[in-house]
Amino acid sequence: MLFALAAILGLIALYIWYIYNDLVSSKMRVGEAWSQIDVQLKRRADLIPNLVETVKGYTKHEKKLLENITRARSALLSASSPKEKAQADNQLSGVLKSLFAVAENYPNLKANENFLQLQKELADTEDKVSFSRQHHNTMVMEYNTKLQMFPNALIAGKFNFRDKEYYEAKKEDRKKVEVKFGE
Amino acid sequence: MISIHSQIQANKMKTVMVMTIFMLFVVTVSYILGKSLGYGSSWIGLGLIISGIMSLVSYYYSDKMVLTLSGARLADRKKDFDLYTVTENIALSAGIPKPKVYVIEDSAPNAFATGRDPEHAVVCATRGLINKLSRRELEGVIAHEISHIQNFDIRLMAIVSIMVGVIALLSDWFSRSLWWGKRDRDDRSNISAVLFLMSIVLALIAPLVATLIQLAISRRREFLADASGALLTRNPDALASALQKISADKEVLEAATNATAHLYIVNPFKDKNFSAWFANLFNTHPPISERVKILTAM
Numbered sequence: 001m002l003f004a005l006a007a008i009l010g011l012i013a014l015y016i017w018y019i020y021n022d023l024v025s026s027k028m029r030v031g032e033a034w035s036q037i038d039v040q041l042k043r044r045a046d047l048i049p050n051l052v053e054t055v056k057g058y059t060k061h062e063k064k065l066l067e068n069i070t071r072a073r074s075a076l077l078s079a080s081s082p083k084e085k086a087q088a089d090n091q092l093s094g095v096l097k098s099l100f101a102v103a104e105n106y107p108n109l110k111a112n113e114n115f116l117q118l119q120k121e122l123a124d125t126e127d128k129v130s131f132s133r134q135h136h137n138t139m140v141m142e143y144n145t146k147l148q149m150f151p152n153a154l155i156a157g158k159f160n161f162r163d164k165e166y167y168e169a170k171k172e173d174r175k176k177v178e179v180k181f182g183e
Numbered sequence: 184m185i186s187i188h189s190q191i192q193a194n195k196m197k198t199v200m201v202m203t204i205f206m207l208f209v210v211t212v213s214y215i216l217g218k219s220l221g222y223g224s225s226w227i228g229l230g231l232i233i234s235g236i237m238s239l240v241s242y243y244y245s246d247k248m249v250l251t252l253s254g255a256r257l258a259d260r261k262k263d264f265d266l267y268t269v270t271e272n273i274a275l276s277a278g279i280p281k282p283k284v285y286v287i288e289d290s291a292p293n294a295f296a297t298g299r300d301p302e303h304a305v306v307c308a309t310r311g312l313i314n315k316l317s318r319r320e321l322e323g324v325i326a327h328e329i330s331h332i333q334n335f336d337i338r339l340m341a342i343v344s345i346m347v348g349v350i351a352l353l354s355d356w357f358s359r360s361l362w363w364g365k366r367d368r369d370d371r372s373n374i375s376a377v378l379f380l381m382s383i384v385l386a387l388i389a390p391l392v393a394t395l396i397q398l399a400i401s402r403r404r405e406f407l408a409d410a411s412g413a414l415l416t417r418n419p420d421a422l423a424s425a426l427q428k429i430s431a432d433k434e435v436l437e438a439a440t441n442a443t444a445h446l447y448i449v450n451p452f453k454d455k456n457f458s459a460w461f462a463n464l465f466n467t468h469p470p471i472s473e474r475v476k477i478l479t480a481m
Binding site (some may be wrong): 029036057120127128131132135 | 417
């Protein structure tokens with residue numbers, strides 16, 4: 001009798017142990033996915049000074065626009081929460097879009113090898129941010145679902161596991177890229 | 184309209200079903216042939232070992248063998264910017280390390296993936312694919328390939344080919360034993376005539392049936408890779424239009440051989456005249472029209 005009771009308690013302990021570890025690894029995956037977004041945002045920000053320098057050499061009347069870009073870049077670098085970063089990144093996408101529209105007026109700039117390369121790289125980092133965001137959000141959804149489910153919910157509550165935040169940007173973000181660099 | 188998730192679920196279920204039927208088939212055939220040969224199960228064991236070794240070798244070296252066979256070279260980030268970065272991006276979306284990227288200098292558009300797990304994955308595309316597809320379409324194709332890797336299709340097909348190999352070996356041994364089987368005379372009275380007849384029939388048709396099941400599994404995995412690829416890009420239409428472009432292209436991929444044909448996203452031989460149901464049984468890939476129909480409905 002006592003033995004059976006001990007066995008049952010042991011099994012329950014094992015089960016809790018398993019759920020706990022599973023939640024921890026889910027949480028780790030979310031963290032890893034988040035740091036991937038961070039890496040890509042950083043990469044994006046790093047391309048900006050080079051772009052500003054290149055554009056400066058060819059344009060005279062776009063000071064204001066370039067200032068806006070530099071400001072959007074520092075806003076992105078100083079943002080900390082997922083929400084702030086998403087907003088800052090959106091902002092940067094917006095001003096970059098107007099820069100590339102303005103570039104149409106400067107044939108020499110448009111023909112510049114460096115500028116073309118940067119344009120390609122920026123489009124690519126935008127894709128990278130969006131794909132990492134997608135992966136991150138999938139991981140967040142998996143984790144948050146696990147937290148809600150029974151009996152995980154009981155254990156999650158005891159050990160202070162909390163819902164993770166989604167990284168959200170405007171839906172039309174993906175489309176913007178396509179328009180901007182139409183082949 | 185069927186959601187991508189339930190597509191994936193249904194495809195996985197069907198693979199499990201086909202695999203179960205296949206295992207039962209292999210066990211039954213092996214049992215009957217083994218019994219009739221009069222050597223019992225030791226022959227099945229031997230068949231399993233030989234076939235296993237052959238498949239394991241190809242499983243571990245498949246990436247290198249295939250790449251050598253098709254004359255592929257490592258892609259360069261600067262020169263093959265789109266292919267290289269698209270592969271990086273889809274790997275990000277899938278949450279796996281970036282696979283090695285290779286290019287085949289051939290103007291026929293096609294692509295394949297190989298490697299036994301996500302850590303040893305290889306994605307390979309032809310020059311024609313890179314040139315003829317838009318970046319979004321390229322994403323669709325690469326996502327299909329990376330899905331093969333993520334779904335462990337290379338591993339699955341290796342297991343399947345071990346089983347096909349066992350059947351082939353056993354049938355072969357059985358047929359041979361009929362030729363120089365004088366020694367069996369005394370035993371033969373012990374086995375019933377029915378069992379003996381059954382064995383002859385099985386030895387003749389089992390290898391064919393096994394191959395047909397193998398092809399059915401391969402086609403199922405193509406559907407699955409289409410669906411999970413669409414989940415990676417969230418853009419099934421791009422893959423659909425890529426598939427149409429690839430299949431409409433008239434050029435024949437010279438780098439493909441019979442041994443590597445099943446790996447490609449679209450059958451490189453493109454014998455379009457055989458669209459009948461019967462011919463479809465012998466195809467490694469489902470018809471493009473059906474794949475496109477499912478993708479556009481997602």
